[in-house]
Structure formats: C-alpha cells, structure tokens
Amino acid sequence: MDGIVNQGVEPFFKILFYQNPQPMWFFDTVTLRFLEVNDAATKHYGYSREAFLSMTVRDIRPEEDLERFEEVRRALNGANTMQRPFRHIKGDGAIIHVQLISYPVAYEGYNARLVMVHDVTEQELLIERFNLISKATHDAIWDWNLESDEVLWSKSFMQMFGYTASDIESSSKFWSARIHPDDRDRVMSSIYEVINTQEKNWTGQYRFLRADGTYAYILDRGYTLFKDGKALRMVGSMMDTSEQVALLQARLDTEARLHTLTSASPTALWMSDLDGAIIYANQKWKDWCDVQGNEDLRGQWSRIIHPDDLEMVVDRFTKAHINRAEYNVDYRIMLKDGSLHWLTSTGLPRYQEDEFLGFVGSCTDITRQKYLELQKDEFISTVSHELKTPITSIKAYEQLISRLKTVDDPKAVSFLGRMRLQISRLDALVQDLLDISRIESGKLTFNATELEMDVLLADLVSDLQLVFTSHRLVITENQPCKINADRNRTIQLITNLIDNAVKYSPLGNEIFINLVCDEAYLTFSIQDFGRGIPREQQPYIFDRFYQVNDVYKAPGLGIGLYLCKEIVKHLDGKIWFESDPGEGTTFYFKLLRNI
Incomplete structure (x- = not known):
C-alpha cells in the first residue's frame, strides 16, 4: 500500500x-x-x-x-x-x-x-415487495424508518403523482413539504400523536401536491411497528380519492344549487308524506305561513287558506291523494299582514320504485294575473263607453247642424268645432287600439326620416294647445336638434305623454315641456304638477291597460303609456319617470339621433 x-x-x-x-x-x-x-x-x-x-x-x-x-x-x-x-x-x-x-x-x-x-439487497427486495403490493392495490406504498427518517416509496408513488426517481428524496420532509399548507399542521400533528401515544393505526385525509402543480385528495393509512415501547417503523399506503371527492363535491354543489334555487324561488315549493302532512317546504312557503326555523310544518298551510276556499281546497287534495292523481286548483290565502293573494296550486304524486310516498307540488302567486283579468273585464266595459260617448255626441251635433239654415251661424261653427274634437278623440282611440293589435302581432311599422325635432315640437305643441285648453303647455327649452326617426310615431309618442300629463293633473294648469340634444342623443321631458303616482303602483305604470287608482279617476283605457314604452323600445331608446306623490310627475324619453 x-x-x-x-x-x-x-x-x-x-x-x-x-x-x-x-x-x-x-x-x-x-x-x-x-x-x-x-x-x-x-x-x-x-x-x-x-x-x-x-x-x-x-x-x-x-x-x-x-x-x-x-x-x-x-x-x-x-x-x-x-x-x-x-x-x-x-x-x-x-x-x-x-x-x-x-x-x-x-x-x-x-x-x-x-x-x-x-x-442494499434487503432494501431492493423491500421495494420489489412494495411494487407487488402497489400493483395489487393501486396505492402508493411507503416504509418510514423512524430512527433514520428514511422513507422508501413504491413505484406506484411515481405513477400516481407524476414524480421521477430523481425528484424523490428519501427524507420524510419530501412528503410533508408536499402536503397542502392548509392541511399540513393537522396531518403532522395527528401522525405524531399516534407515534407518541404508541397507537398502531393512523389514518389521515389531506391534499398532496402532484408534480404538475395540482393537488390530489389522499386517504393515507399507516401501521406503526414498536420494539420495547419505541416506534421503529411505520408502513402504509396512500390512496388517491380525488375522483370520489370530485363526485361528492359535485353532488354537494348540486344540492347547494338546488337549495339556493328552492330558497330563492318566488314560487312556494312543498312535499307531503303518505298521510298528506307537509314534510318539506321552501323559504317562500315558510314566509307565507310565517313559519320560523325548524317549526313544525304540519297544519300551517290550511291556517292561511281563505275560509271561503278551505273546504274546496281540502276536498280537491283529498281526492287527488286517494286516487294518486295530479291536481290543480286556484284559491286565496290571507297573509299575516292582512293582504289577500290568489294562488294556483299544482301537485304531483311522487314514487320510489313504484311505491307511493306522497305529493310534491308548487303554489304560484297569480294575484297580478287575477287583477289583470279584472282589468280586462273593466276594459271591455270602458271601451264600450268610450266609443259610444263620442259617437253619440257626433250624432247629436250633426242633428243640430242639420236643423240650422246656414253654416255661417256662430252656433253652427261652434258645434262643428266640437264635432271635430270628438271625431279626433275617436280617431286617436281607434288608432291606439289598432296599434296595440299591431304590437301583439309584430306588425307595428316604422319609417325613419330626418326630422327637425325642435320645429316638430313647436308645431305639435301649438296644435295640441288648441285641444288641451285646460292647461298651458310651456316649452321651457327647445334646442335645435335633428334626428332620424319615424315622424308619425314620434308625434304619437309626445302626444300621448302630454295627454297623460293633462289627465293626471286635473287641479294643475301648466305642463312644462323640455327638449335637449347632444351629439349622440335627444332627451325629452314633460312635467306635470298633478297628484303624482302612488309608490306601490309605480312598477305597473307602463303595463297595458293599467290606470292609476286614486280618488281622481282619469278617463281613458290605460293604453297610452304602454304604447309610449313600445314606441321608444322600437326606436332603441329609453323611457322612465320620476314621481313624488302629491308633487307631480316627470316623464322622460331618450333616443339615439342616428344622424
């Protein structure tokens, strides 16, 4: 040497x-x-x-x-x-x-x-055994030497998480560093608790980092080997439960969405058992019944049904329950605040493997529809009256004129003027009704031309002042403005708004009209000093056939503002209003100039 x-x-x-x-x-x-x-x-x-x-x-x-x-x-x-x-x-x-x-x-x-x-023969044989076990179980097998902190991994560990042999370190720190930060303290605490208390079995669930940067959901189980009270080794397996967790999460998400939908639904949803007792109800149902928290649902619904309808509703439900048949019924309920609501209720029998379990159903508030049906009936009566009145007047004036010897008579001239006014009212009414029909059939036509809106407005207000003699029509601002729009529809739009302002300010004597213009838009407003619109009725102002219900019953059919809304919509514009009860109302519309 x-x-x-x-x-x-x-x-x-x-x-x-x-x-x-x-x-x-x-x-x-x-x-x-x-x-x-x-x-x-x-x-x-x-x-x-x-x-x-x-x-x-x-x-x-x-x-x-x-x-x-x-x-x-x-x-x-x-x-x-x-x-x-x-x-x-x-x-x-x-x-x-x-x-x-x-x-x-x-x-x-x-x-x-x-x-x-x-x-290293023993280690290699151990790894081979690991690989055989992992092939049989598809789990990642590990062997942790608690004295040296050396960890042996099976090949399935690399396959499961995408790591290469050169990526893997033999220390337990390689494993703990890849546990999700939110899970790490909990997992490490639980595994050392098992070791320190000399328990043999450990189970942990956590997220583990894959090589591609994503996390797998893991079920990890280990078995501790002791000698003379000292923990020497822990062997175990990691099972990838990501697919099961994803399925569970999808189910929970579906249930959460369903709960959200049923809770937020404006329709009351319910479910009954074999005896007809309510066993589930969504929040809307509970709100109507004034049920709090986990309060018993049984008997709550019948308590709010209108006394005059209760017998009929119970009879319909009982027959449907006996016959295992679908049922539909309309009835009234009375809420805690004293309000009366119309409902349409539908129930369907529910089964599980051909076994009848009860009913599932819904209750929809149709108060608005019922009110509209009533309005429709009133509308038919009003139309009859509104059409008959001008026609009768025309006939009477015509008879008077025919008795006069000369049209130069001042009375004849006055009668003729009144006749023309009534004819004009009748013509406008018929035109509005025809327009409603055209809107419903999609045949309302628009012929766009270039308009000088300031000139058109001045001429139109001058003509309308002769018709609406009870109010002074005041143009507060009329800026020069050209716009590309349908002339007749624009005149109809402004006329209806002025007519509406006059009708709903019977105690007023002035209407303020304003037209302003910028490079892109025209904005029109008309202000009356009438009684204003009650707040609870404001959401329905542009509805067809709707009329404000107060002490001053204005004449008309409730179609003027509906037509205004449809005309503005066809002109790609916007219409709105501002109203304070007792102080009057201002209507606005805004149109794109398209010049």
Missing part, C-alpha cells in the same frame, strides 16, 4: 482497510483484476482471498449486466469518484444488489481504484 499513503500513516490505513466492516478492494483499471480485498469482502461474498485475486471484477457480475458494466466503465474514463448501483454474484451463486463507491488510486505500481461496497 506504499503507493497510496506515506509510511507514517500506512499502519492506520491498513487498519481502516483490513478491519473495515464494509467490503473493500483494489482492482487494476486496465486488466480489471482484483489486487487486494479485505476480510469483510471475503466473508460477505463467500470467496477466499486467493479466489478473489484470481478473478476480475467482471467475474462477479451476472452475464446480462456486463454490457451495462462496460458502458459505465467507458463513461468513467478516469473520473475521481464513482457511485453506482450494481448486481454481484456471491460465492454460492446468490445475486445481491450493491451500491459501489470507488476512487482512483496508485496501488503497488498499478493504476487502480479503491472500491467500497454497500449491500
């Missing part, structure tokens, strides 16, 4: 070499012949020293590994340190897995390498 150490340290080196518990040897890098081996090598491999020295390092390798050995040898090419896994053949023919570390040295005049051997 004089070639590798000086004489002063040679005794110590010999002791380290020959008495080392790890197998060690020198070999010639040219001939590959063993030059020297220590006692641990002869003992571990089962070859005598003489047998070793008669062989080369190729001779202790399986034939199928020789090609790889030559590749490693060529790649080595004088490198200082080499660390590689190999397989070796022992004297009894057994094949072992080893991890070699070698260094280039000069030994007895030879270019040699000093080799240290670490037998």
Whole structure:
C-alpha cells in the first residue's frame, strides 16, 4: 500500500482497510483484476482471498449486466469518484444488489481504484415487495424508518403523482413539504400523536401536491411497528380519492344549487308524506305561513287558506291523494299582514320504485294575473263607453247642424268645432287600439326620416294647445336638434305623454315641456304638477291597460303609456319617470339621433 499513503500513516490505513466492516478492494483499471480485498469482502461474498485475486471484477457480475458494466466503465474514463448501483454474484451463486463507491488510486505500481461496497439487497427486495403490493392495490406504498427518517416509496408513488426517481428524496420532509399548507399542521400533528401515544393505526385525509402543480385528495393509512415501547417503523399506503371527492363535491354543489334555487324561488315549493302532512317546504312557503326555523310544518298551510276556499281546497287534495292523481286548483290565502293573494296550486304524486310516498307540488302567486283579468273585464266595459260617448255626441251635433239654415251661424261653427274634437278623440282611440293589435302581432311599422325635432315640437305643441285648453303647455327649452326617426310615431309618442300629463293633473294648469340634444342623443321631458303616482303602483305604470287608482279617476283605457314604452323600445331608446306623490310627475324619453 506504499503507493497510496506515506509510511507514517500506512499502519492506520491498513487498519481502516483490513478491519473495515464494509467490503473493500483494489482492482487494476486496465486488466480489471482484483489486487487486494479485505476480510469483510471475503466473508460477505463467500470467496477466499486467493479466489478473489484470481478473478476480475467482471467475474462477479451476472452475464446480462456486463454490457451495462462496460458502458459505465467507458463513461468513467478516469473520473475521481464513482457511485453506482450494481448486481454481484456471491460465492454460492446468490445475486445481491450493491451500491459501489470507488476512487482512483496508485496501488503497488498499478493504476487502480479503491472500491467500497454497500449491500442494499434487503432494501431492493423491500421495494420489489412494495411494487407487488402497489400493483395489487393501486396505492402508493411507503416504509418510514423512524430512527433514520428514511422513507422508501413504491413505484406506484411515481405513477400516481407524476414524480421521477430523481425528484424523490428519501427524507420524510419530501412528503410533508408536499402536503397542502392548509392541511399540513393537522396531518403532522395527528401522525405524531399516534407515534407518541404508541397507537398502531393512523389514518389521515389531506391534499398532496402532484408534480404538475395540482393537488390530489389522499386517504393515507399507516401501521406503526414498536420494539420495547419505541416506534421503529411505520408502513402504509396512500390512496388517491380525488375522483370520489370530485363526485361528492359535485353532488354537494348540486344540492347547494338546488337549495339556493328552492330558497330563492318566488314560487312556494312543498312535499307531503303518505298521510298528506307537509314534510318539506321552501323559504317562500315558510314566509307565507310565517313559519320560523325548524317549526313544525304540519297544519300551517290550511291556517292561511281563505275560509271561503278551505273546504274546496281540502276536498280537491283529498281526492287527488286517494286516487294518486295530479291536481290543480286556484284559491286565496290571507297573509299575516292582512293582504289577500290568489294562488294556483299544482301537485304531483311522487314514487320510489313504484311505491307511493306522497305529493310534491308548487303554489304560484297569480294575484297580478287575477287583477289583470279584472282589468280586462273593466276594459271591455270602458271601451264600450268610450266609443259610444263620442259617437253619440257626433250624432247629436250633426242633428243640430242639420236643423240650422246656414253654416255661417256662430252656433253652427261652434258645434262643428266640437264635432271635430270628438271625431279626433275617436280617431286617436281607434288608432291606439289598432296599434296595440299591431304590437301583439309584430306588425307595428316604422319609417325613419330626418326630422327637425325642435320645429316638430313647436308645431305639435301649438296644435295640441288648441285641444288641451285646460292647461298651458310651456316649452321651457327647445334646442335645435335633428334626428332620424319615424315622424308619425314620434308625434304619437309626445302626444300621448302630454295627454297623460293633462289627465293626471286635473287641479294643475301648466305642463312644462323640455327638449335637449347632444351629439349622440335627444332627451325629452314633460312635467306635470298633478297628484303624482302612488309608490306601490309605480312598477305597473307602463303595463297595458293599467290606470292609476286614486280618488281622481282619469278617463281613458290605460293604453297610452304602454304604447309610449313600445314606441321608444322600437326606436332603441329609453323611457322612465320620476314621481313624488302629491308633487307631480316627470316623464322622460331618450333616443339615439342616428344622424
């Protein structure tokens, strides 16, 4: 050994070499012949020293590994340190897995390498067992040495999470660092609690980081091995439950959406059992019944049904329940605030595997529809009256005129003027009714032309002032403005708004009209000083046939503002109003100039 150490340290080196518990040897890098081996090598491999020295390092390798050995040898090419896994053949023919570390040295005049051997056969066999188990279970198997903190992973771990062998570290920190930050403290606390309290079984659920940056939902189970009260190892398996968690989350999301929909539904939803008792109701149903929290639902619904309708409703439901048949019924309910509401109720029998379980149903508030039906009936009566009145007047005036000897008579002129006014009212009424029909059939026509709105407004207000003599029509601002729109529809729009302002300000005497214009839009407003619109009726002002219901019953059919809304909509504009009860109302519309 004089070639590798000086004489002063040679005794110590010999002791380290020959008495080392790890197998060690020198070999010639040219001939590959063993030059020297220590006692641990002869003992571990089962070859005598003489047998070793008669062989080369190729001779202790399986034939199928020789090609790889030559590749490693060529790649080595004088490198200082080499660390590689190999397989070796022992004297009894057994094949072992080893991890070699070698260094280039000069030994007895030879270019040699000093080799240290670490037998890892047990670990390799353990990994093979891991892989067999993981193939059978599809889980990632792990073995944690609690004394050295070394963790062995099965190949299925890499397949499950996308890591390569070079990514994986043997320390438990590799695992703990990849637990989701929100789960880490809980998981680590639970696993060490099992270890410290000498419990054997541990189970944890957490999110684990995949190689691609996403998280998998994991069910992890471990078993602790103790010796003399000391935890030595923990072995376990990681199951990827991401698919199951996703399915569960999807179901929970569906249930949450369904709960949100039923809770927010404007329709009351309910479910009854075999006896007809309500066992589920959404928030709308509970609000109507004034039910709080988990209060018993049974008997609550019949309590709010109008007394005059209760017998009929119970009879319909009972018959449907007996016959397992669908039912539909309209009736009234009385709420806690004293308001009366019309409902239409529908119920369907529900089954599970052909077994009748009760009913599921809904109750929809149709108070508005009932009110509209009443309005429709009133409308028919009003139309009759509104059409008959001008016609009767026309006939009467015509009879008077026919008795006069000359049309130069002042009375004749007055009568003729009144006749024309009534004819104008009748013509406008008929035109409005026709327009409603056209709107419903989609046949309302628009012929756009360039209009000078300031001129049109001035002329129109001048003409209307002759008709609406009870009020002074005041144009407060009339800016020059050109617009591309339908002339007749625009006149109809403004006329209806002025007519509405006059009708609903019977105690007023002025109407303010305003027209302003910018580069893109025209904005029109008309202000009356009448009684204003009650707040509870404001949402319905633009509804067809709707009339404000107050002490001053204005004449008309309730179609003027509806037509205004439809005309503005067809002109791609916007119409709205501002109203304070007792202080009057201002209507606005805004149109795109399209110039």
